[in-house]
Amino acid sequence: MKRPNHKPGAERQAFKPDVIEKYSVTAPSTLLEYLLQVMPQRKRTNVKELLKHNQVAVNGMPVTQFDAPLAEGDEVKVNLTREFKVFYHRRLKIVYEDDDIIVVNKGYGLLSMGNDKVKDGTAYSILRDYVKWGDPRNKIFIVHRLDRDTSGLMVFAKNEEAKEKLQHNWNNMVLERKYLAVVEGTPEPPQGTVKSYLTENSQFEVYSTNDPTQGKLAVTRYSTLKSRGKYALLEVELDTGRKNQIRVHMKDLGHPIAGDRKYGADSSPIHRLALHARTLRFVHPISRKEMSFTTPIPASFASMVK
Numbered sequence: 001m002k003r004p005n006h007k008p009g010a011e012r013q014a015f016k017p018d019v020i021e022k023y024s025v026t027a028p029s030t031l032l033e034y035l036l037q038v039m040p041q042r043k044r045t046n047v048k049e050l051l052k053h054n055q056v057a058v059n060g061m062p063v064t065q066f067d068a069p070l071a072e073g074d075e076v077k078v079n080l081t082r083e084f085k086v087f088y089h090r091r092l093k094i095v096y097e098d099d100d101i102i103v104v105n106k107g108y109g110l111l112s113m114g115n116d117k118v119k120d121g122t123a124y125s126i127l128r129d130y131v132k133w134g135d136p137r138n139k140i141f142i143v144h145r146l147d148r149d150t151s152g153l154m155v156f157a158k159n160e161e162a163k164e165k166l167q168h169n170w171n172n173m174v175l176e177r178k179y180l181a182v183v184e185g186t187p188e189p190p191q192g193t194v195k196s197y198l199t200e201n202s203q204f205e206v207y208s209t210n211d212p213t214q215g216k217l218a219v220t221r222y223s224t225l226k227s228r229g230k231y232a233l234l235e236v237e238l239d240t241g242r243k244n245q246i247r248v249h250m251k252d253l254g255h256p257i258a259g260d261r262k263y264g265a266d267s268s269p270i271h272r273l274a275l276h277a278r279t280l281r282f283v284h285p286i287s288r289k290e291m292s293f294t295t296p297i298p299a300s301f302a303s304m305v306k
Contacts, residue, residue: 015136018081025074031058032066034076054083060097062086073289085133092126095153095293100162100286102127102140103155103293108272112145112154127156143167147244149259152179152277153293157285165285170241175290176281179236179246180297181222182274182304183255184265186232190224194249198242205262206244208252218242220249228305230267231258233297235278246275258304270300 023038035047035056054062057077058070062084070076075098077084087094091107106112106123113124124142131138140156141163157163166173196208197215209215219239226233232255236246247263250256256264258274281292 018079021078023076025070025072027072029070031068034070055079057084087130089126092123100158101155105295106146106151106154108149108151111148113142146277149273150275153280162285173283176279177238178279180276180278180301181234181236182231182258182301183234183250184258185255186227187224187253187255194220194253206248208248216242218245220246226305231304233305269304
């Protein structure tokens with residue numbers, strides 16, 4: 001008798017995808033009223049049970065509040081099989097998710113992706129485990145990086161098509177990237193542009209050169225939002241996205257970022273690099289819709305210039 005090449009009961013354990021209904025909001029409404037409208041075959045009590053048990057998501061985020069406001073263009077998903085996973089990690093927050101991308105607010109001290117020494121506990125590995133909870137076949141793809149000690153907004157792709165379109169057209173699809181930085185001293189003039197060619201030495205330290213044959217062009221624009229005593233809060237915008245670009249250019253300006261010992265800082269009042277990716281505006285790789293995200297000023301940054 002020929003032995004089966006799988007374990008008994010494997011069929012019962014085979015993955016079955018969740019049954020998920022998707023709806024696109026065409027006019028402002030509240031969540032419960034909208035669900036009753038698009039699911040007329042379900043009783044009000046049944047719909048409220050779906051809400052209660054985290055089986056309704058708006059723009060990828062589970063919502064239980066029955067009167068949550070909906071705007072035109074919002075996507076509502078209803079999982080008829082089980083609850084949507086409520087993602088929680090103290091150093092990583094999901095701010096938007098759909099079938100193609102995830103936008104997160106990364107905390108400082110968290111690597112964007114693994115290296116030779118660290119494989120797990122990175123933004124990438126945390127999100128990989130999260131998407132595989134929904135379906136073991138799901139994948140996550142890194143599109144760009146933030147330094148370990150830089151906090152703020154990042155976008156990840158959930159499929160090859162989204163990844164390829166974002167990576168190959170990054171400079172055209174990203175419409176705006178703004179950072180907040182607290183620097184030592186107050187720049188004069190209070191706003192301006194720093195331009196240089198960036199290259200790297202054998203110790204992996206990036207530095208500026210005026211020789212275009214030695215490095216890649218980097219352009220950083222800055223504007224002083226507030227200053228007090230030894231520190232100033234700047235809004236920084238990138239025309240190019242080079243490794244350590246803001247850190248090097250603030251050093252070149254004579255006002256290194258607080259906490260950045262590698263690039264000339266004398267102090268570290270909040271015990272971290274005071275650099276945060278605050279605003280990210282880009283074209284969605286699949287829908288072509290303009291996506292815009294921003295975060296509040298970190299409280300620790302604000303406290304340095306109160």
